[in-house]
Structure formats: C-alpha cells, structure tokens
Amino acid sequence: MSYRQARHDVPLVYEEYSDDINTNIKFNEYLPKDIIRQAPPNIPRLCERDMVKHFTQLSQMNFGVDSGFYPLGSCTMKYNPKINEEMASLPDACMLHPHQPDSQIQGTLQIMYELQNMLAHITGMHSMSLQPAAGAHGEFTGMLVARAFHEDNGQKRDQVVLPDTSHGTNPASAAMAGYDIVTIPSKEGRVDLDALAAAVSERTAAFMLTNPNTLGIFESDVTEIAKIVHGVGGLLYYDGANMNAIMGKTSPGKMGFDIVHLNLHKTFSTPHGGGGPGAGPVGVVEKLADFLPIPIAAKKGEQYHLDYDRPKSIGKVHGFHGNWGVLLRAYTYILSEGGNGLTEATEMAVLNSNYLRQKVEKYLEIPYPGLRKHEFVASGSALKKNGVKTLDVAKRLIDHGFHPPTVYFPHLVEESIMIEPTETESKATLDAFAAALEKVVGESPEVLHNAPTCASVRRLNETDAAKNLILSYRDYLAFKAR
Amino acid sequence: MSYRQARHDVPLVYEEYSDDINTNIKFNEYLPKDIIRQAPPNIPRLCERDMVKHFTQLSQMNFGVDSGFYPLGSCTMKYNPKINEEMASLPDACMLHPHQPDSQIQGTLQIMYELQNMLAHITGMHSMSLQPAAGAHGEFTGMLVARAFHEDNGQKRDQVVLPDTSHGTNPASAAMAGYDIVTIPSKEGRVDLDALAAAVSERTAAFMLTNPNTLGIFESDVTEIAKIVHGVGGLLYYDGANMNAIMGKTSPGKMGFDIVHLNLHKTFSTPHGGGGPGAGPVGVVEKLADFLPIPIAAKKGEQYHLDYDRPKSIGKVHGFHGNWGVLLRAYTYILSEGGNGLTEATEMAVLNSNYLRQKVEKYLEIPYPGLRKHEFVASGSALKKNGVKTLDVAKRLIDHGFHPPTVYFPHLVEESIMIEPTETESKATLDAFAAALEKVVGESPEVLHNAPTCASVRRLNETDAAKNLILSYRDYLAFKAR
Amino acid sequence: MAQQSDKEQMLAALNMKSTEELFGDIPKGVRSEITEIQNGLCEPATRSRISSLLARNRPAGKMSSFLGGGSYDFYIPSAVKSVTGRSEFLTSYTPYQPETSQGLLQVLFEYQSMMCELTGMDVVNNSLYDYSTGLGEAALMASRLKPGKVFLIPETISWPRFSVLQNYCKGPGISLVKYRYDRKTGLTDIADFKSKLSGDVFGALVETPNCLGVLESQVDEIRQALGDRILVAGVNALSLAAVRPPGDYGADIMISEGQMFGNPTNFGGPMLGIMGCKKTHVRKMPGRVIGLTDDIEGRRAYCMTLQTREQHIRREKATSNICSNEALTTVATASYLALRGGSGLRETAFYTMKKSRELAKAISAVKGCKAPVFSGSYFNEFVASFPVPAETLIEKMSEKGVLPGVEMALDGMEKNLLVAVTDRITDADIKKYAQVLKEVVQ
C-alpha cells in the first residue's frame, strides 16, 4: 500500500513524565484543616516542549477530514472552511461571559437573532431555540416541547412512534422525555403507511422521522404520513441531521413537520472535534412556539435582548445559552454560502451520493431501487460466503488511506455499509474511493481479515476492553499488578 | 521499528487539479494590446477543501521540532513557545505597512528600540541594526560595515581571515563584500595562534570567528586572538549563531569582538519555517556604530522614530526594515525568559550537550578532549571499516523517529556527526536518542545501507536530481517526453 | 466542491441533464426554496461583516471581569490552543474506527486518567454537554441505581441548573425537594437535610462550593446520613487542587464543569460536563468511555468501550441519549492539565484563593459593603452585599470597565453579587474594583 499512517511510540503522560515541582503550597491559611486536600492531585507536569510534542505526535496518529476522505454515513463529514474557525476565535466572540448584561452583547444577540430567523426560514418553522448543545439534545428538547404542548392541551399522551431505521438517539431521547417507544418496521426501505396507521392512536405524542431516511431514501409519502399522524392528534418530529439532502429543495415545514432539530455541526459546518462540541437548535411551528426553552434572542426597536418572559416555556435545557462557538460558525457558514450556496450544497451532496452509488452498485448490492439523497447504504452480505464481513471491508479501506464508512447501521440492511460522500468532495476523490472499494471487495479473505496493516495499530481486541475495563491509568496499574 | 512517518500518495497539484474556470476576463479596456498576457498562467485552481487536504497530507510527511528531537548541529533546533507565534500574528503587529509614518507605529518602534538595547547588552556591543534578514545577511552587512570603516580611515584592506572550521556563510559573505579569503587551519580543534599571526597583516580587514567554534569548543585563547587581529588593525567578527552557548556567561564584546551578528531564528526562538524567514541583527562597537545600516529605531523624549540621519551609514541592506515578524518573536522570547532565563537556557544547552556527549563517546569517537559548549562533533570514521558511512547512520536514525544530526560539517572531523541537543530537550529524550544511536552504530551494514525504511520514501537518488535537473512540473513533463 | 466539468461528467454518468432530476422523488407539493437568505458573500466580505457585528460586543475578557457563576475566565496557554488547532483532532469524528483514531483515543484516555486523579473518582466519562445537563444525567443515573422518586437538592442551587434538572426529571417523574441552607454560614442545614430523608428519596445533590461560593464542610456527615442512597457531588474542578475530592468522601457520582481548564468562556458554550462515578456504577453511567486494550500484535491501544450502554446500540434502553459530546474541550483540558500538573493546579488554586480574599477585604473596606456575606469557607468565589441594587451596581461599574459579579436569584439577595476571581485577575484589577465601587456607591 502506498498510504501509511504515522506511528510514534507515545507512552501515556504518566509513564513518561512526572511532577517533581515541590510547590510547598499550604492552604491552612484559607481553609479549615478537615476540608483541605492533603496530597496534590497525581497529575504529571510537562514543560511546554514536552506537552506540545506529546500531543503533536498523538495528533499525527489520528485521521481527520483535512487528512482525507471521511465518508462516514449519517455524520456529514464534510470539509469546513477555515474562516469559520477564525471568526469563532476572535476575542470579541470567545471572550464574552454568559452573565454579561444584554447591553454588552449586542453583536452576539444580533447574530443569534438572525441565525434563529435564517434557520427558521430554511426549515420552514416559525420559531427556533438555539440552546441545545447537540442533535440528541435537540431531540430531547423537542420531546419536552411536545410533552408540554400536549399537557397544555390537557392530553396525557405517552407514546412516541418511530421507524426501525431511525437513529438511536431518536428512541433514546424520547424515552428520556418519559415516552414509551413504538417501533414500526419499514417496508421497502420506507415508512410502511399501514403499519404507521396501525401504530398511532390518541396515545401518540409524536412520530419521529428523518427524511431522507437513514437509507438515503426520500419518504415521498411524507404528506400522507403527516396526515396519519396529525389525524390522531400527534405531532410530527423531524430529525434534521440530514438537512444537507434537502436544503432549498423542500423543508420540514413544507412537508408538514411540527418540530425539527438541526445538527449545526453537520449541515452547517462546524468541525466535529473528535466527537463534539456541536449544536442542535430546535425549530417549531407556531402553535408550539411558546413552549421553546428560554431565553430566546429577541429584538425591540434597534436593541436586542434575551427574552425570558415566555411563561409557557419548558425552561432551560443548558446551563447557559447553548454552544455559542458553534452557532457563530454556522452563521459564518450561512453568510458565506448564502441561500444559493446552501441550495448548491444540497445539489452537490445528492449528486455526489448518486454518482458514487452508481459506481459502487457495480460490485456491491445496494438494496431498494431509485434515487438516493445525500447518502446510500450498500450491503456486504454477498461477501459472507467467503467469510468476509463488512467490518473487514471497513478496516481494509483504512489501508487505502480512506476513513471507513459507517457500518452496521441502519440495521435494516444486512452487513450495511452507509456511505455519505458529502458535498465538498470532488469527482476525483469519489472515483478513487470507488476504485479502492472495488479493489478491497475483490481482495482475498486473508488480506481483509488481516486489515488494517497501515494504521498506527492493527485490529483491536475490543472485547478485552469491555471485559477488563481499564478506564484510567490507575486501572491500568492495577491490571498490570494482577 | 515502532516509528513510522506518514505516507500519502500525493500527486503534484498539476497532476490532480486543473483550472477549468473560464473567467473570460479581458484586459483590453485597461492595457494596450501588446503588453497584455494572452493565456492565463497555467496554475491549477483548487477549491479550499482540496487545497487544505493537499497541504495537510504533505505536512504529515515532514518532520518538525514539534514532532520530535531534531539535534541538527549548528542549527539550534529548539522548541519555540507558541506564545511567540500568537503575538506575531496579532493584527496590531502584522497589519502594519512599512510605509506608515512614525506616529502610527510607536509600539513597533518601541519594541525595536528596546530589542536593539537588549541585544546590544547581551552581546556587549554598542549599537545594533535589526535590518538583516538572516545570519548570512548579517555577516554580509557586518563585512560592509568593516569595509566602510576601513575606507573611512583611508585604508584599503582586501583580505578576510577565517579558520577552516568556519561556517560556509562566513567566507561566502566576506567574498560577496569583495574580500579575498584567507583560510587558516585549526590546531587541535582550535584556532592556531601561530597560523593566525602569520596570516594577518595590514591587508586584513577582519578575522571571522564563532566562539564556541563549530566543534562546540570554546576558544579560550580568544583574548590572544583579539590581540593579534587588533594588532594589525583588523576587526574581529563574531558569528553569533552559537549564542545559546554563552549568553549570560560571556559576551562577544567582553571577548574583544568588534562586530557580531545574531541568528534570532536560532538563539532567540523563531521557528525555522522549513528554512526561513529568520533575522540576523548586527551589533558593533562604538567606533563602528556610525556605519550601521539606516534606519535605526531611536527615541526622543517619549517618542520613537526611525533615524535616517546617519551620514556615514552604509545605507540599506533590505528593502524595508528587516523581518519585523521575527524581531517581535525574539522580543517576546526575551521578555518571557528574562535575563535569568536566557542564562539558564545557556546552562541547559551546555549541560545537555555535555551530558549527551558523555553518553555518545562510549561508542563513537569524539575527537579533542575537554568540555563542549552547546554542541559536539563525533566521528563515524571507525565505522568505515565495515563499509558504513556517517550518512548511513544519519539515515538510520530517521527510522528511530529522530531527525538526524548535521553530517559532514565541520570538514575538520572525518565523517563528522554534529549534534546539538539544545536547551529545550529533556534528559529522557537525550537518553532515548543516545540509546538509539548506540543501537544504530551496532547494526549490520546491510540494515544501515538500507535505511531509512520508515520515512515516507527510501533513500534518494540525489545524483540523478543534479544530473537531470527537473526543477518544475514543466521540466518534468519534458523529461518524461524524452 | 466539484468543478463545473466534473459536475457535467457526473450527471452524464447518471444519465441526467440537470441536478433537478436528482430531486424528482420529492413531490411537487412539498417543494420549496430558500428565498429569504441573501446570496453568498466572498470570504473578505464575510470576515468584515462578522467582525463588525462582533465589534458591537464588549467582551468581559477585555474588562476587569469578576464574573463567574459557573463560567470562569482562566488564562489559556498558547500551547493549549495549538493542540486543539491540530486539524487531526479538530476535524475528526467520534473515534468509531479505533485503528485510525489512536491519537485522539489516547488523549481521551489520558483525560479520563487525569480527571480520576483530580476528583478521586474511580471512573470519569468522556464529557457531557455541561454541568447542568451533567446534573440532569446524574439524577437519572442515581434513580436507575436506587428505587425512589425523590431527589434532594440544595435550596441554593442556581435557577438555570434547577430548571435544566427539572427538565431531565420530567421523563421518569422524579420530584425535586430542596433542603435549606444555614443563613449565616451558607452551609447545608443538616437538620433540615436529615428531616427530608424520607423513604422515597433515592439520592441527594451536594454542591461544594455551592451557588453561594461556600465550600461544604459537612460532607462526611451528609454521606453518612444518606446511608446507601446515592450521593451526587457537584464540585468546582479547580478547587479539588485544594479541597478534598468527592472520591475521598464517598460520592457515588461526581459532576463538575471543565470549561475553566483551557477553554474560553465563549458566552457560555461550549462547556465541558465532567462526570465520574464509582466503578460499581459504571454500567449505569451515561456517556462515552475509552478503554485500554491491545491489538492483535499485542501493541497497546485504546478504543471506546461499554458501548452497549449507549443509544446507538441500546436505543430507548440506553443510559442516555447523548451522542455528540464535547470531545474537543476534553482535548483542551487534557493538554491544559498536563501543562499545569498537580503542582501547577495548586499554584493556580492558591493564587485565586489569595486574590479573592484580598478582594473581599477591599470590598468590605468600602462603606456599606460586606464580603464575604457568609461565614463558611470559600474557594475563589463569594457573595458580597452592597448598599445599592445589584443591577445598578453592574450597570454603573461596567461603564467604568469593571464587571463586579453575577446577580443572585435567591430571595432577599437583590443587593448581593456573586464575585469570582480567576488567575487573570491582577492586583491592578482588584484596586480598580475597590476604586470604582467607591465611586459608584458614594
């Protein structure tokens, strides 16, 4: 293979460094003896040189979007322009304190206010809350809003319905908000209208859906779905993690949804930071607006303020105002793309996805016919006869310099390989990936089982990790001492 | 080996990207037809995603100080604190234009003024010019100053004397300033006083020396050297690239030198940027001060200005005021270290060097006994009997995750290996390097000839490069077409 | 993004004339366009628009700021920023493929390791959104560990924390019951606390310092009183360099906020919700954890573990819905902690304690002002009382460049402020506080 990830032998900070600075600090002057900590916390103290070297070497053993193609389905691992980072690190942005009075944060409030309006327009919603710190947090917020709405109407609905293809956060969030989950099976990769009709009732608080769904297929029956759910008095919830498939082409509002969350860290261009932070704004239709979390950025004359005076609000879902740093990146992104650019982003995301799918289906089964939106799901089940699993394919792609796609989700497709090329990738990259994947699929089982060989480590004993549970250096020492 | 450098298959920008944007721009409106360029320059146009990916992948195939130990003798590849970078990129620093009036650049002028004084103090000189853009540029400036001084005294001296251990820039700079070079052989790794006395005469404009010399040995006879040179009316020039060996312990001024250049990008903490930019301020004793380049930062009352009114000045050596970005980093470094910190830096540089030398001499010859300052030179000549060259040792160190030391300089030592650990490295790093070097020295000739195997490429055909001279993509196409 | 010619070739490969055909599966009736967002700006125009909007802010970081209340402006070393700026960390996703993500995984493991030492807990997870949501998750976790419907919380708890907690408790129908604080010391009113320990109580939150800045000195007594009910300790992470950590007094669950460790105040987000627990509780814990293992060649390696607790596997039965978390802030925090070390944290803790006491003295020296109001000991933050309403004080003092503290929501505290000191506060700032305060109250 030509690709090879860097490898450094980097011991744990504890193994290479210690803290031999005896500060001799005593707290007796300030604290009663029995609450003072006696020994300093056992944390090594690295000089700047060693610290930077340690983390630089580690960074080189990590794959990021900037290092290459990262077609992780459902995750929208697109390239995020550097100007977003630069704006978010301006002192006028990041040195704000959450307890400053409104008069001192007019710029931020204006940005939040405008962002609320922009996102409301893009999603076709009436009002937005920017407070949730991630997609799942937005879902939870949305469910609390649904709950508050029904309760306000004197209704005690206790079920949330969702399709089996839904993202794990959907049922988890609804459950956290106190709902029982009713899962309906899909039919040909889409919502089964009959199953839906059978599942909903006056117990249904909401039906949660992402459209396109996690197979990348647009639920064309969405209007019928809305009718069914609304028919029983339920609300329609939109998981907006896939907004880069539809921006400027349709909107959740237009499709009949009542509540939407967005993943700003997917569609609206914040790098994932190894798992976060993100932001999961929630939008709702007019009848639900009063229930959104407080505060909301509002405008009076030329002045902006944080509006807490919303008596029906569910209150707060975050200690402060959500992830402002992410909101600012999203605002920067929307300004630079503009309405036209967002629409083009959707077009390219969908074009890239369908183009790649057309290449991949020459050598891998892709269940369900028809167009895809921003992603598609192939199946590795044909390889099983050679003893090859989807996981092997994923690991082998690493050796070709690509981050693997999402695997084993959605569960609907056996040995699924979920590929989201995103809008920022070029045809050349897609062609190279398609060629690599084809090559991998044709490689011998031994090679595939053996993969990866070009990452900084070989395949991991993940079951051992769960068995031995070494979750800290302290655990590690204890384990070694056994 | 555990270490492995990253490898990506990165084609040349020309091979992967093109410029298919037809801007259809015509310049006829603004320019006469016969000076207009007809075809746009053939430069590919990458979208931001591709550009960042291209350069990120390339960066991962490059070794920097932040990635590990870089004991390149004579180069002071120490770690440079990140605060320097942050200060140098502040808008108030980097958005200044060189043609702004003094009243708008008071902060910068104050910093330059203070830096001049600090560096003058550290070197024991009377006045400094911050204008030269690198060490060699400083040497050239110093030689021009010497020349102007002698001419002002009505003397036409035409020779510069220097020891055979001197850095290549010394003779080159002096030659560029119009001098004939007289090289004197060293004696036991030091200046041979007799040879010096024999070489100098009324033709001698200057004697150039670095102390400690390039073997890392302090020229203890420096006072005698000064007497001999001054005795014939010559000037004593100090190559300050090795200042981290003596700061706070002695100074060129104290040793009797008349002209000094510093390498701010070595001693004073600017990262090397793959070869530059640097800054090479020049300091001189009082009698030479009038000849320094103009302008110089000066103070009148509370106001600072650029002083051009120095009639004996040699004029300018740089289009503007030198590398301000580097000057600011150096100023930041001096502020954070302080006089005490600079002295400690010297102590650590010298301690590290002697400690490492003491380990290395257990398995490699280190000619000339006695203390070393910030660096030392070992010889790989004992390996020659096995057919192993110093170059092989250097290449093999790459496989151990270290940047090789400087090799084949100074020429005085056969198969020389010039090691400068610098003050920022820890004992653990030195131990690891010493162990690796010992291991390498004991490895089989085949292994060493074969090295490196863990870099992004194997050993290069450098002679082909000089023979075929492919210096651009255009050349490459022509070469392939042959 | 693809160049024009590429786009045409890709469409051709799909037998399509225009991208419009790609959206043929969206029924006409639900089609819509973006009409109310102006066209995209070039990068320089974007930059100048954003900068000029932000110039309307007056950031605390440029004033003498004594704001705290959960978000603290500690100095961020340049080197920490250089670590979080490494694009390999910044632009990676959750490390689902451990082989190609060892760098991040090791950092996260080191974060866990250092946090365990700082807090004395057996296990620390890899970040929740912030302190408040951490508190919500802790209540849910506690209720999974012990039967009962009541969770005790301090009366002093700030309103935002309380409100978030309430929202997290709605689902399982947990009741929140507040126990009183001693009006003089600011400490827990132990008698009242004990009196509320009914059979339906499954656990209690103790905050130390609490939202009055007061460090709880009765943790052992509280722990004992709780019996086998769950003790959730809410702590100031930096204070643990100076005061006994929750692991020491047997907290079952610990929550804290890590923003102060190398992350800007950022108008309150991103934050870093820290959660730790006893090892016996780990399978009920929410959030991601990294484990140490090896690869098939025996090389030490790291991966996410206990994923079977998480939503992507367990769906509605998961211990939490959390998916994206605050990973990058844990990277900042890990590098910050490694740069400070145990001794450096003690230095920082000591400095802020010292300066906060100097400030309290300076405030008390002004006529009609008193600090601290409560006699319990404190870390870097205390309540001060003034002769004028807090709101007026904030307005007037910040006109002169001093942000004097955070307003209190508790009854009868309209003339009080919660005042915090960080390591960015210098003697000059303290002098300025006293000076400006004098001018304003006179």
Place this chain on the structure above:
Amino acid sequence: MAQQSDKEQMLAALNMKSTEELFGDIPKGVRSEITEIQNGLCEPATRSRISSLLARNRPAGKMSSFLGGGSYDFYIPSAVKSVTGRSEFLTSYTPYQPETSQGLLQVLFEYQSMMCELTGMDVVNNSLYDYSTGLGEAALMASRLKPGKVFLIPETISWPRFSVLQNYCKGPGISLVKYRYDRKTGLTDIADFKSKLSGDVFGALVETPNCLGVLESQVDEIRQALGDRILVAGVNALSLAAVRPPGDYGADIMISEGQMFGNPTNFGGPMLGIMGCKKTHVRKMPGRVIGLTDDIEGRRAYCMTLQTREQHIRREKATSNICSNEALTTVATASYLALRGGSGLRETAFYTMKKSRELAKAISAVKGCKAPVFSGSYFNEFVASFPVPAETLIEKMSEKGVLPGVEMALDGMEKNLLVAVTDRITDADIKKYAQVLKEVVQ
C-alpha cells in the same frame, strides 16, 4: 527543559556539582552576566505587555490603506494561514535530509513550478530575502554571466532598492548607471537607454511596473538593444496575470516580490524575494533549488539540488552567501496560488486594475488633483499629484482613517504620492478617499 531532578542526575553523570563547572573553559577575564534585562515574565504577563505595546500602533490594515510601493495588503484566505500554521512546516529546518522532509520539498517544488508558469521563466529558485536583495543578487549573477563593470538601472528606482543594490555591488566594484525616463509617459527614455550602452555594460535592469507604477511597453526594444547583455526584469508578480511575463520577452533573470501572495504586510518583513532565470544560467544562480528525482524503490521524490553552487559546499566561491531564506513565505505563496489558480489571479488582477482606475478618476475629480500623472499604462498603482505637500496630505488624511499613498523621493515630486489599490479596497474605501481628500485640500 529538564526538571530539577533530571538536571541533578545529568550533572552527576558528568561528575559535576553545578552548571558553573560547564563554563570552566571560559577565562575569568572574559566572563560577564546579563544584568540589564529584567527577570522573565509568565505567559499572561508577557501577553499583556506585548499587546499593550502593540496597541500603540495604528495598523494600516485597520484603516482605508492605499499604501504600496513594494508591500501590498492583499486579502489572505484563512486556509492559507492554516497551512503555514501546520507545525510540521513551521518548525522544520532546511530540508537537508530529504527522506524525512518530502512534504516541504514537494511544496517547494510546486512553488517553483507555479512560479515558472506565472513568470514564464525556465527556473525559479526557492526564495531570496526580498525584492531588493533579489535585485542585488541579480546584478551579481549578471556580472558573473557577462564581462563588464556597468549595470544600467532606471532613474525611477526607489531609493531603498537603489541603496541595497549599491551595497551588493560594492564587492565586485560594479558601477550603477541610471537611464532616464520620459517625463510625460513615465516610460523608459529609449534614446537615453541606448546611448548608455557602452562596452562596459554587462546588463540592465528594467522594472515593469517601475517605481512610478508605469508598465514598460518597450520591453522588446530594450531586449533587442541589449543584444547579448543580461536583461534583468523586475516585475510585480500579480501583474503577470494580466501582462506579458518576462519569460515572454526574453529576460535572462527575473526578480519580483511575492509577499502579496498570502503573506501579511508585516511592517515590511518577512517578504519573499522571487528570482527566476533561463535554464542556461542556472548554475550561476544564487539560492536554493529543489529537484525531482526518485528513491531506490523508484518512488518519486524531491530533494535540494545544485547544492554545489551554495555556500555550505563552495564557501567563498559560492554563487551567494544565502543560507536561511524565506521558505515559509513560499509555503504560504504556494498554497495561495493553488487556491487562486490562473483564473483567480486574473480575477484579482482585474479587480485591482478596475478599482485603481475608479480611484484615479475620483482623485482627478477633486480640484487641483490629478491621477495618474503619467500617461503610460499602469497596473494597480499610479502617481497622483495634489495641491498640497505629500507629507501634509498623509498626516491630515490618516487622521481621518485614510492612508492616501506613499511619498516619492524623486526630484520635484514633493506634492505627489504613489497610490496603490489591492483587493481589500472596496467602493466604500474609494469614496472615503475622495471625500477625505476633498476635506483636506479645501
């Protein structure tokens, strides 16, 4: 730096008691200490000291700046900064060990490749300090290529360039002879030029645009007149997107300044001296060059080549003394050029040409003002004349936030300014220029 205990261990290994012993070889008589530099500051104190000093600046980049004269404030894309910020580039040395430095080497090779295309030259080296020193080196190189002692230069050349050139010419004793410019067009006075072509002339410098901003339209004639003498062309690199490049009219050596391509104005440094030449001259060229080759496995690779011209090998016989150069600015430039592409450079060139003509018109519309003064065509910079002294104009206009241009050193041009337009200039800036000019001259 080593921790205390390490230091002790290392000293022990050397049988030493203190570091003082390490300096025993320095004679007592020459020992000295640093006494006049205060003790080191911690990072926050350093930061605040530097920031407050720098706050005394009033950077052009925050005003409406029309300054040029060799340094140009073009917009720097964020992505370019992210490339130069990569520590693998930033903290590496000259790539003496090519195997471990392929990344940088390829970037430098790409820089050479793109620059060759932009300039039309056969070879471009890997940076000299700046335009002026590049000019000095070019004169030396030319004198190595042809016999003679006289180098012709334009009368219009700016004083700093002239002074630097003089210094470079001192060594070999080259005489600089100036040829006249046409007072109306600003172009070379060809008759005068030809009259100065004595037998001792080994080459000539032609600047286009020259220091009046005027583009030379007689390059072919000049080339012809020179015969086999060396033609050194000094050009504005961005202008080559619009005007014929020096390779086109047979320049032997080309020099230019690359700062504008992704590097800040930085008070005039670091800059980027660009030099190119005909392939036949390459062995006489100063500076580093990167060549393409392969490794022993046939993998394509890059390394420094023609090092035998350089000082570290040839010492006093080297083609130059240059060692450290401006490598990182070439990295910035390479990434900038790749982001713009040929078409993008044309767009930028066109924009600045358009706006500079609008500005000239706006200036001329003010009573007593004229722009451009010369009739020769120009790129983005022109001479304007005013009814008041340049110095007064600069002072008065910059009080109102406009930096109107650079003073001219040529005789009789005390009321003139050299005015430049970059892509950071907007219509609002131009309007402001006209407005403020009107206020000041009235």
